[in-house]
Amino acid sequence: MKQTALYISLLSIIITGCRNKTETTSPVIAPITDAVFASGHVEAADQFTLAAFSDGFLQDTWIKENDNVQAGQILFTLDNTTSSIEQAAAAENLRLASQNASDNSPTLMSLRAELANAQQKLQNDSVQYWRMKRLYETNTVSAVEFEGALLAYENDKNTVQSITENIASAKLTLQQDLIHSQSQYKTSVAGNNYFILKSPGNHKIYRIEKNDGELIRKGEAIALLGHPDSLGIVLMVDETGITKVRTGHKVLIELNTHPEQIYTGIITTIYPYFDEEKQSYKVEASFEKRPSNIIAGTLLQANIIVAQDDQAMLIPRAYLTADKKVIIRRNLNADTIAIKTGIISTDWVEVKEGLTLQDELIKAN
Known part of the structure; x- marks a missing residue:
């Protein structure tokens, strides 16, 4: 009996020592945001590339970059002898x-x-x-x-x-x-x-690709045109994030030309195809308030806010198991239960159902 008592006493000490090392926590109420990262650039609305219809030497360039042109206005002429x-x-x-x-x-x-x-x-x-x-x-x-x-x-x-x-x-x-x-x-x-290239509408000349005297091949880009007053945002979203993105979602934008400054926009278009070359999906957004002195082609990074809750019940991500369960201590006993989750970020998990603020959670190994 003395040996048994000693064994129990030692086991009690070991359990107590392990318990003291076990990390525990309880749910808290705090805001949480789920965002999808995207890279992209600024682009003129209705932007398109003006290409040559025929082979020929570029004879005359009648416009310059930043010019606003009218429908039918002659932009370039090629040698047509x-x-x-x-x-x-x-x-x-x-x-x-x-x-x-x-x-x-x-x-x-x-x-x-x-x-x-x-x-x-x-x-x-x-x-x-x-x-x-x-x-x-x-x-x-x-x-x-x-x-x-x-x-x-x-x-x-x-x-x-x-x-x-x-x-x-x-x-x-x-x-x-x-x-x-x-x-x-x-x-x-x-x-x-075909040797006289005219503007198909009222546009702005954003970029001229060729110089007078250069040989132009049929289908080769000569200039980049777009809407004279409207600049939008083109984003590339990977396969893991595209399923979360919807039109109307808010976008937080950081321009490479304006670091440390955040601009806001709204998702306007989600294109229903996968770009094999860029290995991503194309998404368009518009600025809620367009920055001043912004230039088409400016690179940017963005976070698309796909979900947000200002009063969410949160637990640390480390306390959630791979099968979306948690270990709780109730009446000195450890029990594994399934919970319903909402937003899951890198560090936090939103709990929709299954826990109370009084529950004590044990960190999963």
């Missing part, structure tokens, strides 16, 4: 095709002259035919003479019909040639216009 020659040739072909398709066309006038001669011959041979027919009926002329007049008359009719059909066919062919020439001319004009 070859295209101008082609347009001049197409214009001459169109002139000739128009002349050939007119009523005074040499081709049609020649056919009409042939038709007039054939019609005159038909009229003469018609008179001769009817005269010979009457004489034949009275046996005044032979059958051979009558048949000769009939044959001439029939040939004349066929000739008139053939020339009439040739005129109609020639008109159709000449009209088709005219349409084709018009199409070629319009194509050449359009092609020539």
